[in-house]
Every structure is written in C-alpha cells, then in structure tokens.
C-alpha cells in the first residue's frame with residue numbers, strides 16, 4: 345500500500361487572498377487531493393466557504409495530475425446540518441468526493457444514495473466521540489471513512505491520541521468488508537506523527553496547518569512521504 349498513500353492538504357489553512365494560487369502551488373508541491381472544509385456555524389462553531397468557491401477552483405484542479413498521474417480530487421468535508429441540499433450543490437459545483445457526518449443527517453442511507461446518484465464518491469465522517477455503529481448498516485455503500493482526530497471546526501488543533509485505536513478498529517472493519525474503502529484521518533497530522541497514523545491503518549491524510557503553515561509546501565509533503573516509506 346506504500347505507493348498508494350494520499351496526502352490531502354486542507355485549504356482551510358491556505359492564504360485566502362490568493363486561494364487559486366495556493367491550490368496550484370500545493371498540487372505542484374505533491375498533493376494528491378484538495379481537502380475542502382465546509383463549515384456552517386451550526387453543526388460546528390465556524391463558517392467557511394460554499395459551493396461557489398468550489399466551482400471557481402474546479403477549473404484549476406481538473407486538468408492537474410498528482411505524481412502518480414492520477415486526477416486531483418476535490419475532497420469535500422461537509423461539517424453542515426442538514427446535509428442533503430448542500431451536498432447536491434457541491435456535487436454540481438464539481439466535488440469529486442463528498443463526506444458528511446452521520447449525526448448531521450436524519451436519513452444517512454438516503455444522503456449516501458443521493459450523493460452517489462450525482463456521480464460523486466461518498467464518505468462518512470466520525471467525530472472523536474462518535475461511535476462507529478452506523479457502519480454495520482452502510483459500510484458497503486462507502487468509498488471512504490474519515491476519522492476525525494480533533495473535534496471539527498478549526499485548523500491547528502492537536503491530534504487526539506485515542507484516535508489511533510479507533511483507526512485500528514476501522515481498518516479491521518474495512519478489511520473484513522473486503523471493499524476498497526479509503527481510510528482518511530483529519531486533524532493534527534504532522535510530519536512527526538503521520539507514520540504512527542499510517543501504522544494504525546490509515547491510507548489518506550488531511551493536513552492543513554502542517555503544510556500551509558510552512559513556506560516550502562514541497563518540503564513538508566516530501567518529508568511526510570519519507571516518513572510513510
């Protein structure tokens with residue numbers, strides 16, 4: 345799996361005065377996906393960006409490729425409630441993958457199906473205190489499971505160590521399900537803990553402040569890949 349790790353910089357920590365340039369620079373620096381944190385000041389106590397920004401960035405990402413020649417996916421992380429209407433708007437705005445929190449949707453199975461019906465990949469996101477029970481019912485429908493290793497709402501928080509055990513549990517569930525579901529982790533990922541998170545079973549890593557907080561994005565991403573090798 346080592347050549348199949350995904351690094352997904354979160355543009356939450358980018359410089360918004362030059363967002364397009366930031367996206368292009370971080371892709372050139374070795375990003376695989378662009379992680380797009382959508383906050384609604386209701387499900388989480390913060391407010392970020394909506395589908396119009398996604399639509400503006402899509403022309404920049406759609407012709408770019410990562411170092412393995414794969415398309416750069418727009419990885420939308422919805423921290424919103426309700427889910428369905430905004431998920432549809434993001435699908436129309438060019439999102440490739442849309443993940444939502446099951447506790448933010450009244451009808452999780454319906455939300456999953458409606459995202460898939462738009463041709464998008466779909467993920468479920470679990471907060472640190474959120475149980476994994478719903479996976480019993482819907483794991484086979486998913487393309488991705490995203491484990492929050494901080495409480496959602498802000499960049500730059502510290503990784504919660506108990507997330508490692510949860511990642512291990514999700515890895516076992518994915519392996520026994522047998523489907524190629526990605527296991528993404530979000531929050532407090534840095535060069536010095538990414539190996540440990542991978543050892544627990546993650547294959548996709550969101551990093552905001554660790555990348556955009558440094559002047560040389562390529563250097564940070566290369567150090568993350570070295571740590572993963």
Ligand code: DX5
Pocket residue numbers: 354356357379381421494495496497498499500501530531532533550551552553554
């Ligand atoms: C938090 C967001 C994260 C955040 C990660 O609610 O979902 O994607 O941007 O930021 P860092 O990597 O700085 O913890």
Ligand code: ZN
Pocket residue numbers: 354379380381421530550
């Ligand atoms: Zn996120």
